[in-house]
Amino acid sequence: MGVVRYEGLPFVARFRWNTGKIMEKFYGGFAERQILAAKCENCGYTVVPPRVICPKCSSKMNENNLVKLDGRGVVLSYTVVRKKLDGKGGFVTLDKPEVIAAVKLNGADSMIFAKIGDVDVEDIKSGMEVVPVWAEKPEGRLSDLLYFRPG
Amino acid sequence: MRNVAIIGCGQAKHGRRTDVNQAELVAEAVWAAVEDAGIAPEDIEAYAVGNMQGFGGIAQPDLVFADYIGAAGKPMQRVATGGTVGGSVAHLGYYEVASGMYDVVLAVSWEKHSDSAEPGATTGLLHVAYANLSYMMKVGMDMRSFAIMGLAGAAAGISAYQAAFYMARSGCGIEHFDMVAAKARRNAAKNKYAHLKWPNCTADDIAKTEMLIWPMRFGHVCPASDGASCVIYASEEAVKKLGVEKPVAWVKGVAAYADEEADQGEAYQGTAVVDYSDQTGAILSAMKAYERAGIKDPKKEIDVAEIYAPFPHQELMFSERLGFFDDGTAWKAVEEGVTEIDGDFPICPSGGVNATNAIGSSGMQRVVEAALQIMGKAEEHQVPKDVRNAVAHAWGGQVQFNTVMVLGDSPKR
Numbered sequence: 001m002g003v004v005r006y007e008g009l010p011f012v013a014r015f016r017w018n019t020g021k022i023m024e025k026f027y028g029g030f031a032e033r034q035i036l037a038a039k040c041e042n043c044g045y046t047v048v049p050p051r052v053i054c055p056k057c058s059s060k061m062n063e064n065n066l067v068k069l070d071g072r073g074v075v076l077s078y079t080v081v082r083k084k085l086d087g088k089g090g091f092v093t094l095d096k097p098e099v100i101a102a103v104k105l106n107g108a109d110s111m112i113f114a115k116i117g118d119v120d121v122e123d124i125k126s127g128m129e130v131v132p133v134w135a136e137k138p139e140g141r142l143s144d145l146l147y148f149r150p151g
Numbered sequence: 152m153r154n155v156a157i158i159g160c161g162q163a164k165h166g167r168r169t170d171v172n173q174a175e176l177v178a179e180a181v182w183a184a185v186e187d188a189g190i191a192p193e194d195i196e197a198y199a200v201g202n203m204q205g206f207g208g209i210a211q212p213d214l215v216f217a218d219y220i221g222a223a224g225k226p227m228q229r230v231a232t233g234g235t236v237g238g239s240v241a242h243l244g245y246y247e248v249a250s251g252m253y254d255v256v257l258a259v260s261w262e263k264h265s266d267s268a269e270p271g272a273t274t275g276l277l278h279v280a281y282a283n284l285s286y287m288m289k290v291g292m293d294m295r296s297f298a299i300m301g302l303a304g305a306a307a308g309i310s311a312y313q314a315a316f317y318m319a320r321s322g323c324g325i326e327h328f329d330m331v332a333a334k335a336r337r338n339a340a341k342n343k344y345a346h347l348k349w350p351n352c353t354a355d356d357i358a359k360t361e362m363l364i365w366p367m368r369f370g371h372v373c374p375a376s377d378g379a380s381c382v383i384y385a386s387e388e389a390v391k392k393l394g395v396e397k398p399v400a401w402v403k404g405v406a407a408y409a410d411e412e413a414d415q416g417e418a419y420q421g422t423a424v425v426d427y428s429d430q431t432g433a434i435l436s437a438m439k440a441y442e443r444a445g446i447k448d449p450k451k452e453i454d455v456a457e458i459y460a461p462f463p464h465q466e467l468m469f470s471e472r473l474g475f476f477d478d479g480t481a482w483k484a485v486e487e488g489v490t491e492i493d494g495d496f497p498i499c500p501s502g503g504v505n506a507t508n509a510i511g512s513s514g515m516q517r518v519v520e521a522a523l524q525i526m527g528k529a530e531e532h533q534v535p536k537d538v539r540n541a542v543a544h545a546w547g548g549q550v551q552f553n554t555v556m557v558l559g560d561s562p563k564r
Contacts, residue, residue: 013277014268015208020172053178055218058192060182 022050025063031140035132037108038065048108055110073105073112073148075128080121097121103130103148118149152249154387154562156399159188160519160528162344163261165378165507173207173263174216180379180512181220181259188383190393192221195383196253199244200260201230201237202511206275207263220259233279234547235407236260237380237514238459238554241543242405244384245556249402254389261379262509271375272510311364314464316428318366323467323482325366329354330485331463332371332505338492339502341531346376346507366464371505373461378509380516387562400522400558403540404444408435410551428464433472433546436555441474444557446540449474453557455497455524455534456542457517461504465546466490470498473544473555497534500524514545514554521558 019027022038026049029036038050038061045056048069052061078101083091099116101124116124117133131151138144161184163176171179177200185192198220200213209215213229216222232239237260244258267274314328333356336349349356360370390399410432437449446452456475460466467481475496476484484490490498499505501520504513521541523529538560545554 012269013274015266015274016268017208017266018169018172018263020175021170023172051219052175053182053219055223058182058218058221 020052022052022061022063022066025066026050027140027142029068030142030144031138033071033132033134033138033144035069035071035105035145036066037069037105039067041065046108047110048105048112067107069105069107071105071132072151073103073130075116075124075126075130076102076104076111077126078102078116078124080124099124101130101148114145115147116149117147123150153251155245155248155384155402156387156390156395156562157382157402157518157522157558158385158390158393158395158399159184159186159190159383160522160526161185161187161381162516162519163377163379163512165344165376165509165512166346167265168263168377169265173209173212173261173266174219176263176377177216177259177261177379178219180261180381181257184257184259184381184383189395189397190255190383194255194393195221195225195257197226197247197256198222199228199230199240199247199256199258201232201240202261203233203236203275203279204231205278206272206510207266208274220257226253232547232552234459234461234510235514235545235552235554236511236547237516238518238543238545238556239407239514239552241382241515241518241545241556242407242554244382245402245405248384248386251386254386255393256384257381258384258515259379259381260511260515262511262513263377264375264509265377275510310462310465311367313427313468314366314462316426317464317468320426320428321467321471321479321482323464325368326354326358327467327482327485328366328371328463329357329368331460331466332357334485334491335463335499335502335505337502338500338532339506341492342501342507343530344378344507345502346374346378347502348506367462371463373505373508376507376509376512378507378512378516380512380519382515382518382522398526398528398560400525400541401560401562402556403559403563404440404442404446404557405555406436406439406443407552407554408432408439410553428468430468430472430546430553432551433469433544433553433555436544436553437473437542440542440555440557444540444559445563446557449542450476450496453496453540453542454536454538455500455521456544457499457501457503457520458544459504459514459517459546460499461508461513463505466498466503466505469544469546473542492532493535495536497536500529500532500534502532510547514547517543517545518556518558521556525558525560
């Protein structure tokens with residue numbers, strides 16, 4: 001039996017997610033090269049990216065809870081990526097390995113995942129201090145934050 | 152099984168909610184319910200959650216909001232039974248308390264249709280359809296012909312066949328669908344959480360709307376809403392221990408039955424084994440739920456019902472299947488105003504699913520609305536008669552799952 005391919009279906013099914021108001025502010029901050037977090041007034045937990053319910057004590061939060069972080073952070077743990085998908089079901093070896101790290105930003109209690117650049121993979125280690133590298137013309141998109149580098 | 156009460160209800164404002172993301176929408180209903188119950192988040196021991204699989208663009212949405220609803224570090228389970236899911240989540244939460252497993256359980260279900268670049272529920276439906284309808288090749292069907300027949304009218308196209316079956320059986324006319332749809336919009340105008348509000352809407356207003364796919368007019372079709380609905384269950388002991396003094400709604404009986412296989416497409420193309428409007432599963436669910444609740448004559452003992460009826464013929468069809476009216480007579484009751492908010496047997500005083508349809512939320516919303524009628528907290532759409540027993544029904548799956556919950560103003564003895 002061969003594969004039966006359907007053609008001519010009148011179907012288009014695309015998604016378009018709403019981020020919520022507090023995350024709109026977060027992306028807006030990127031345009032200013034700023035990282036915003038939400039600080040809970042009840043328990044003091046500071047979460048980045050910000051959200052409307054404190055993940056620690058479930059208190060309600062809103063735009064008034066937003067605080068600016070200085071962007072500096074510390075690498076908690078990391079992994080080195082040496083292969084990537086080739087889009088045809090296989091893998092290719094990267095010319096230059098990439099580092100993905102769990103970074104705890106100064107002033108935040110939660111952590112984010114980010115790419116680490118401008119560093120030799122042999123030199124990366126937990127506890128390393130990093131700073132963000134922004135796009136030349138940030139537009140309020142996630143892609144504005146290119147990567148973190150040692151600093 | 153021990154006695155279980157609903158001690159708190161919460162709803163998000165239903166409608167087009169582009170101001171919130173999915174986790175925020177769910178949290179809105181959850182924290183409204185916690186506030187209504189007057190308990191602390193720590194009192195909640197476990198969570199039952201669910202929505203339509205594939206809808207809203209997140210395959211496993213339960214993974215994104217546990218810490219928005221205080222569930223981190225607690226048991227949490229998701230149910231997915233298609234359109235029935237709100238009813239199934241309500242049942243799961245009930246099972247968890249009735250079984251003695253937990254004393255206080257929160258059950259929430261939701262849908263976020265507006266996270267779709269296509270109109271209405273199209274994106275969500277098609278993500279289900281891709282998988283489900285392709286599978287119809289097992290009965291020798293071509294999805295392309297289904298697409299023309301059914302999806303020409305989207306969900307209305309699917310239910311149009313059922314409406315035609317029902318008209319042939321009952322002798323009702325399209326004007327009765329107009330009456331039911333007008334009632335839904337009028338009632339919704341009195342419900343602050345509802346979506347399609349139309350104060351003083353008349354059957355004539357609905358009759359003027361365009362015919363989409365016979366016998367379904369535009370005015371018969373439910374909206375694609377965003378929304379979330381939530382209840383909090385407590386065991387009889389926990390009601391005392393928590394010091395709940397406000398009126399609660401007691402769960403007196405539940406049942407959920409599947410029908411024979413009846414994928415929409417199979418019914419269309421002649422391979423179905425059932426009359427598409429037969430809904431034996433609804434009859435079985437109702438009979439068993441009434442038996443468990445000690446209800447002998449639903450016509451006399453049930454005071455109000457919230458039926459899962461996205462389309463008006465379904466309110467007529469299911470109100471017969473649930474035993475409120477004799478077969479083929481519900482349209483006469485509608486003509487006489489029996490099912491109005493101030494009628495002898497009010498049906499969907501909230502405006503129902505025909506006026507507000509955030510699919511995953513809809514089954515749970517029937518439970519919430521039935522509970523509010525028992526508690527006397529339905530505000531502007533509270534029925535004027537005494538409410539001792541209320542029925543909450545949900546329907547879905549493909550076309551063959553039904554859930555029925557009987558709520559009462561006193562625990563079963």
